[in-house]
Amino acid sequence: LSVKRVETKPYEGQKPGTSGLRKAVKVFQQPNYTENFIQAILNSIHPLPGSVLVVGGDGRYFGKEAVDIIIKIAAANGVAKLIVGQNGILSTPAVSTLIRKYQVTGGIVLTASHNPGGPDNDFGIKFNSSNGGPASDSVTEKIYEITKTISFYNIVPDLNVDVSKLGETNVQIGGKPFTVQVIDSVADYLALMKEIFDFAKIKSLIQGSSSRPPFKLLINSMHGVTGPYVEHIFIKELGAAKDNTVNTVPLPDFGGHHPDPNLTYAADLVTAMKNGDYDFGAAFDGDGDRNMVLGKKAFFVTPSDSLAVLANNLNCIPYFKKTGVKGFARSMPTAAAVDRVAAAQKKEIFETPTGWKYFGNLMDAGRLSICGEESFGTGSDHIREKDGIWAVLAWLSVIAELGESVEQILLKHWKTFGRNYFTRYDYENCESAPCNEMMKKLEEKVTSPSFVGQSLSSQGKTFVVKKGDNFEYVDPVDKSVAKNQGIRVLFEDGSRLIYRLSGTGSSGATVRLYAESYEPASGSITVEASVALQPLVQVALDLSELQKFTKRDKPTVIT
Ligand code: VG1
Numbered sequence: 061l062s063v064k065r066v067e068t069k070p071y072e073g074q075k076p077g078t079s080g081l082r083k084a085v086k087v088f089q090q091p092n093y094t095e096n097f098i099q100a101i102l103n104s105i106h107p108l109p110g111s112v113l114v115v116g117g118d119g120r121y122f123g124k125e126a127v128d129i130i131i132k133i134a135a136a137n138g139v140a141k142l143i144v145g146q147n148g149i150l151s152t153p154a155v156s157t158l159i160r161k162y163q164v165t166g167g168i169v170l171t172a173s174h175n176p177g178g179p180d181n182d183f184g185i186k187f188n189s190s191n192g193g194p195a196s197d198s199v200t201e202k203i204y205e206i207t208k209t210i211s212f213y214n215i216v217p218d219l220n221v222d223v224s225k226l227g228e229t230n231v232q233i234g235g236k237p238f239t240v241q242v243i244d245s246v247a248d249y250l251a252l253m254k255e256i257f258d259f260a261k262i263k264s265l266i267q268g269s270s271s272r273p274p275f276k277l278l279i280n281s282m283h284g285v286t287g288p289y290v291e292h293i294f295i296k297e298l299g300a301a302k303d304n305t306v307n308t309v310p311l312p313d314f315g316g317h318h319p320d321p322n323l324t325y326a327a328d329l330v331t332a333m334k335n336g337d338y339d340f341g342a343a344f345d346g347d348g349d350r351n352m353v354l355g356k357k358a359f360f361v362t363p364s365d366s367l368a369v370l371a372n373n374l375n376c377i378p379y380f381k382k383t384g385v386k387g388f389a390r391s392m393p394t395a396a397a398v399d400r401v402a403a404a405q406k407k408e409i410f411e412t413p414t415g416w417k418y419f420g421n422l423m424d425a426g427r428l429s430i431c432g433e434e435s436f437g438t439g440s441d442h443i444r445e446k447d448g449i450w451a452v453l454a455w456l457s458v459i460a461e462l463g464e465s466v467e468q469i470l471l472k473h474w475k476t477f478g479r480n481y482f483t484r485y486d487y488e489n490c491e492s493a494p495c496n497e498m499m500k501k502l503e504e505k506v507t508s509p510s511f512v513g514q515s516l517s518s519q520g521k522t523f524v525v526k527k528g529d530n531f532e533y534v535d536p537v538d539k540s541v542a543k544n545q546g547i548r549v550l551f552e553d554g555s556r557l558i559y560r561l562s563g564t565g566s567s568g569a570t571v572r573l574y575a576e577s578y579e580p581a582s583g584s585i586t587v588e589a590s591v592a593l594q595p596l597v598q599v600a601l602d603l604s605e606l607q608k609f610t611k612r613d614k615p616t617v618i619t
């Protein structure tokens with residue numbers, strides 16, 4: 061087996077976004093496009109010879125081809141070993157688990173997460189570092205710089221490894237050994253979950269007892285990567301019935317759907333919950349890091365509340381009894397419900413930019429136990445990615461301990477801490493230029509000295525501006541600075557508006573508008589979020605002239 065050096069030319073725009081490089085499959089299929097990016101990732105690793113990488117993804121279209129390219133290029137560049145999920149399948153949380161457990165150099169995750177898959181949809185490649193988390197801004201910046209000047213890549217064209225079979229392939233490349241180890245996609249992740257949670261307790265909740273009926277689950281994998289994990293964990297280990305899980309076969313195009321667990325794209329789960337007598341519903345995204353949690357009759361738990369409830373009940377989970385509860389964190393647009401839990405428990409609370417990579421440093425420094433994002437991401441320092449199945453197991457642990465329904469738990473939480481109403485409007489796939497223009501104008505407006513103190517009114521409600529800025533984050537651990545992380549308008553009554561452009565789309569611009577208001581425990585805490593937030597959202601639309609710039613009279617998705 062010999063190494064071939066292939067001349068290549070740089071492609072424009074190989075800049076990783078919020079969570080890796082995401083583009084249409086057709087873009088990745090261009091000659092040398094994927095090869096260039098893989099070589100650039102490898103060139104960013106020091107020292108590369110002797111390194112070990114985990115490789116796997118969500119099973120979407122082009123994943124198998126990408127695994128093959130990675131094997132051939134890694135072999136040619138002196139990588140010592142690749143640990144590959146069987147058939148190239150690994151959830152994002154499983155990749156993080158493996159990197160940490162086997163203490164390897166890093167990992168390459170093949171996913172575009174919640175974006176649709178298939179030949180006409182999206183693919184993605186993400187590099188994770190040795191802590192198991194998404195590479196930091198400085199690393200992704202370095203990779204991007206390399207892609208701009210790349211002139212060749214190394215490849216072993218004749219190395220063919222069958223990743224459908226478990227076991228090791230050992231070869232010699234230029235006199236040095238190279239190993240591909242194909243592993244079971246679920247085993248190590250399952251072992252970790254068993255260390256964290258009390259499986260026997262969750263099992264007895266699910267199966268019921270002489271004094272309590274079985275707790276009925278409906279878990280929807282949306283034809284993403286979680287299918288095999290869900291079947292193994294919930295059916296085999298926890299004794300759920302076969303029909304408690306649906307869409308568990310990973311499909312390259314996710315059955316033609318958007319594998320995104322929210323009220324719009326997981327509408328079939330919502331309908332089934334409304335019409336059925338399930339106690340608990342959940343859905344996950346394509347790569348298994350996101351989760352949506354529903355109670356009986358589709359009672360919706362907004363992710364910001366989910367984080368706060370779990371934070372307030374960590375004593376129900378054996379892992380946290382052992383590690384103790386360090387601090388809490390949320391991304392900036394996430395509603396501040398968890399901040400109130402932190403204050404009550406006198407723990408540190410961090411507000412980071414959007415994207416999971418910013419939590420890793422805090423966890424590595426021992427200052428963060430559990431964190432989340434409004435975008436259906438919840439996780440803890442057991443790994444360095446958000447973790448959908450973990451979140452469901454955490455919820456089931458809390459329910460098993462408290463013996464209350466999801467709705468009861470939320471009501472009690474609001475009665476204790478008050479309620480942070482939250483909504484997000486997404487305007488997907490808009491024209492880029494006018495959206496950039498809108499953001500520019502908005503920033504000028506909210507940062508002008510006369511903005512503070514202004515009264516903005518709609519539908520009989522008035523909000524007085526306390527502060528406006530473009531969010532900037534200084535990492536408390538390494539002091540690195542992340543700028544331009546979203547335009548914020550903070551009001552005197554604690555309400556907030558945030559405007560961001562998405563960093564995960566593959567074409568055009570997606571505008572995200574986030575609105576939050578706080579209602580104290582004594583106030584009206586059981587109103588529909590959409591009703592409670594109507595005036596604030598109207599203020600947001602007026603202030604930004606969003607409808608004019610996006611040419612949309614309503615959002616694509618509301619969460
Ligand atoms: C979105 C979410 C963000 C999340 C990111 C990756 O980013 O808003 O909270 O971390 O997706 O999630 P953006 O830049 O489009 O707003 V996933 O499940 O793609 O790894």
Ligand code: CO
Pocket residue numbers: 152173174345346347348349350
């Ligand atoms: Co995801």
